[in-house]
Amino acid sequence: MKQTRMIVVLIVAAGLTALSGCAYVNVKSPLDTNLDRTTLGQKTGxxxxxxxxxxxxxxxxxxxxxxxxxxxxxxxxxxxxxxxxLxxxxTRWRVVVYGD
Known part of the structure; x- marks a missing residue:
C-alpha cells in the first residue's frame, strides 16, 4: 500500500513539473512599453x-x-x-531587434 501511494505521489509530482514549465519552456515576448505605437523599421537583427x-x-x-x-x-x-x-x-536566449 505504501509503495502504491509513493508511485501516485511521484506521478503527480512529475505531472505538475511538466505543467509548470520546468520541463519545456518556449516564450517570446516584446520589449516595448507602448506596443500600439511601435514602428518596426526596415531591418531585422x-x-x-x-x-x-x-x-x-x-x-x-x-x-x-x-x-x-x-x-x-x-x-x-x-x-x-x-x-x-529540463x-x-x-537553454537558448535570443534577442531580435528591428530598426533602420
Missing amino acids: VAEARSILWLFAWGDASYAAAAANGGITTMRHSDQEVFNV FGLY
Missing part, C-alpha cells in the same frame, strides 16, 4: 546565446550584437525569446 548542462555557455545575446548583425543603427523595437528544456539542461 538577431543575436543569441546558449547553455548546456548548466556548465557551458556561449554566444552574445546583446542588443548591440543583434543590431550589428542586422546592420541597424537606430533600434525601434526588440523581442526576446527563451527556449529552455530545468535549464539546454
Whole structure:
C-alpha cells in the first residue's frame, strides 16, 4: 500500500513539473512599453546565446550584437525569446531587434 501511494505521489509530482514549465519552456515576448505605437523599421537583427548542462555557455545575446548583425543603427523595437528544456539542461536566449 505504501509503495502504491509513493508511485501516485511521484506521478503527480512529475505531472505538475511538466505543467509548470520546468520541463519545456518556449516564450517570446516584446520589449516595448507602448506596443500600439511601435514602428518596426526596415531591418531585422538577431543575436543569441546558449547553455548546456548548466556548465557551458556561449554566444552574445546583446542588443548591440543583434543590431550589428542586422546592420541597424537606430533600434525601434526588440523581442526576446527563451527556449529552455529540463530545468535549464539546454537553454537558448535570443534577442531580435528591428530598426533602420
